[in-house]
Amino acid sequence: MKLGFFTMPLHPPGRDYTQTLKEDREAVLLADRLGYCEAFIGEHVTDVCESIPSCLTFIASVARDTKSIKLGSGTVNLPNGHPAQIAADVAMVDHMLEGRFLFGIGPGGLRSDQEVFGNLELDRNAMFLESINHILALWAGDAPYNLKGQFWNISTEKTLIREAGQGVMVKPFQKPHPPIVVSVVVPHSKGVQAAAARGWTPITANFLQPAWAATHWPMYVKGCEQGGHKADTADWRVCKSIFVADDDATARRYAGNRDGAYGFYYWNLLTKRRIRGQADIYKHDLAMPDAAVTVEYLLDRLVLCGSVNRVVDQILAFRETIGDFGTLLYAGHDWADARLARRSMELMAEKVMPAVNAAIAKQSRAA
Numbered sequence: 001m002k003l004g005f006f007t008m009p010l011h012p013p014g015r016d017y018t019q020t021l022k023e024d025r026e027a028v029l030l031a032d033r034l035g036y037c038e039a040f041i042g043e044h045v046t047d048v049c050e051s052i053p054s055c056l057t058f059i060a061s062v063a064r065d066t067k068s069i070k071l072g073s074g075t076v077n078l079p080n081g082h083p084a085q086i087a088a089d090v091a092m093v094d095h096m097l098e099g100r101f102l103f104g105i106g107p108g109g110l111r112s113d114q115e116v117f118g119n120l121e122l123d124r125n126a127m128f129l130e131s132i133n134h135i136l137a138l139w140a141g142d143a144p145y146n147l148k149g150q151f152w153n154i155s156t157e158k159t160l161i162r163e164a165g166q167g168v169m170v171k172p173f174q175k176p177h178p179p180i181v182v183s184v185v186v187p188h189s190k191g192v193q194a195a196a197a198r199g200w201t202p203i204t205a206n207f208l209q210p211a212w213a214a215t216h217w218p219m220y221v222k223g224c225e226q227g228g229h230k231a232d233t234a235d236w237r238v239c240k241s242i243f244v245a246d247d248d249a250t251a252r253r254y255a256g257n258r259d260g261a262y263g264f265y266y267w268n269l270l271t272k273r274r275i276r277g278q279a280d281i282y283k284h285d286l287a288m289p290d291a292a293v294t295v296e297y298l299l300d301r302l303v304l305c306g307s308v309n310r311v312v313d314q315i316l317a318f319r320e321t322i323g324d325f326g327t328l329l330y331a332g333h334d335w336a337d338a339r340l341a342r343r344s345m346e347l348m349a350e351k352v353m354p355a356v357n358a359a360i361a362k363q364s365r366a367a
Contacts, residue, residue, distance in 0.1 A: 001325070001360060003353045005031040006074055006203070006239045007332025008042040008050045010265050015334070020051060023335045028062050030342060032069040034349040037327065040074030040104055040181075040203070046112040049268055055104075056089050063096045070100045074203070075183055077108030079127035080117045083134035084154050087169060091139070094172040103178040104203070105132055109185065111276070127151050132180075139177050143168040181237070186281065187212035189219055196223025196231070204322075206239035206331045207269055207302060209284040213238060214322040234326035240318065241265070241331045243305040244347040245340065254340055255305035258295045261336040262305075266298040308351040315356050328353075 007027065011020045028039045041058050044050035052058050055073045062071065076086060094101040107128040114120040119127060130149045137147055144157040144167060156167030172178055180200040184192045185208070192202045202220055204213045217236060224231035241262060243255035255262040270293065273279055279290045282298055304314040315328065330348055335341040 001319075001353070001357055002037045002327040003035075003349060004237065004327045004329045005036050005039040005332060006042075006206070006329040007040070008044070008074075009052060009332050009334070010050050010268055011334045012264050013048050017048075017051060020334070023338065024052065024058070024332070025062055027332055027335070027341075027345070028069070028071070029065055030345055031330075032066040034345060036069055036330070036349060038070040038072055038102060038329075040072040040102070040329065042074045043077065044110045044113060045080070046116050047110055050110070056093050059101070060093055060096055063093070066100075068100075070102055071097060072102030072181060073104040075104040075106035075181075077110075077113065078105055078131035078135075079119045079122070079124045080108055080113055081131075083131045083152055084138065084169070086131070087135040087138045090135070090178065091170045091172045094174055094178050095170075097173070099174050099178075101172075101174070101178045102181050104181040104183065106183055111272075122151075136177065138169055139171050145169075184216050188215045192216055193219045193223035193226070196220045196229065197227035199227060199229050201235040201237070203237040203239060203329065204325075206241050206329075207266070207282065207298075209282070209301060210318055210321040211284060212281075217323055217325075232326075233324040236325040237327040237329055238322065238325045239329040239331050240315075241303045241333065242311060242315075242344070242348060243303065243333075244308060244311050244344045244352055245305075246307065246343070246347075248306045248310055250340070251305040251307065251310075254337065255303050256299055258299070261334040261341075262299060262303055263295055265333050266302070267295045270295060270298060308347055308355065311348075311352050312355045312359070315352070316359055319360075328356075 007024060009024050031039050041052060041055040043052055043055040045053045055076065059071045090103055107124040108114060130151050134147050134149060134152060134154055138145060144160040145154050146157055147154040160167035162168060181203060182195045182200050183203045183205060185205040195202065202216060204216050221231040243251055245251035254260055257263055273281060279293045280286055282293050284301060304311055
């Protein structure tokens with residue numbers, strides 16, 4: 001099992017924006033130094049808590065200061081931008097990273113972003129599909145372009161001056177394009193099936209109950225079969241909220257506290273879902289009443305926290321529930337205590353993952 005990193009990020013309102021950007025950047029640089037294999041960065045335009053409006057800009061800012069970690073968009077919300085602009089930006093970032101880029105895409109889930117970009121009432125799934133099809137066509141094709149769609153038409157036929165470079169778009173460093181990744185946030189997702197059919201790989205969200213996370217793999221397998229691809233558990237990424245400390249008491253105090261960074265994270269997500277009548281996504285049993293879905297309930301069921309040995313046991317138990325997967329993505333949270341946050345990432349890489357992989361290897365030998 002490999003170790004990666006995923007951050008929205010999500011900070012309490014009122015924190016100094018310049019400082020949180022520095023901390024978000026430091027978290028990625030720390031992950032690189034510690035050997036995390038990849039880091040995904042989210043983007044949200046109209047939210048001061050989820051405060052990176054352009055994941056590609058952020059990734060470009062750390063490109064030269066990272067050495068080996070792959071950096072991914074988590075995700076570029078395709079309906080909110082023009083396909084030609086996204087295609088060009090992604091191609092540039094892929095060259096800046098010399099192939100260390102992962103192209104995470106999605107339709108976007110923040111409703112205020114949907115409103116401000118004018119697609120709140122539109123079919124954003126249709127926009128998402130048209131956008132990625134246009135992007136792939138731009139990368140695969142040659143000028144002059146002439147792409148037609150319901151939402152966007154793209155052409156340089158009237159203005160092409162090939163010998164001067166005008167009307168011609170850059171292509172990615174990776175051929176034919178960077179690996180495409182999709183985030184999966186609902187149980188029994190038909191989206192992951194459709195993505196798998198096209199050769200794209202999934203990230204299971206950290207706010208899904210383990211029983212619902214387990215439903216993603218069978219859907220991925222179905223999609224791979226439809227598309228003629230081999231389904232490999234190594235291609236399945238699963239995100240989890242994790243906090244590791246030198247002792248259990250510190251871990252509980254930091255990550256199990258409603259008023260702490262992890263408590264704020266789940267309060268924020270729950271508030272946004274509850275106001276839309278969508279608390280079911282957080283339930284381990286759909287029969288439980290909405291009132292029972294509290295921040296304390298989510299912290300208890302969705303956060304893995306404790307000393308090294310305790311977190312190792314929790315990860316192995318989680319894997320037993322959902323099945324084998326290739327990469328565990330450590331979810332980034334606000335650095336309410338920067339020292340403890342850094343220490344958690346260090347313990348995760350240096351102590352927890354070696355023990356997890358030793359246990360997995362032992363289980364494999366005994367099978």
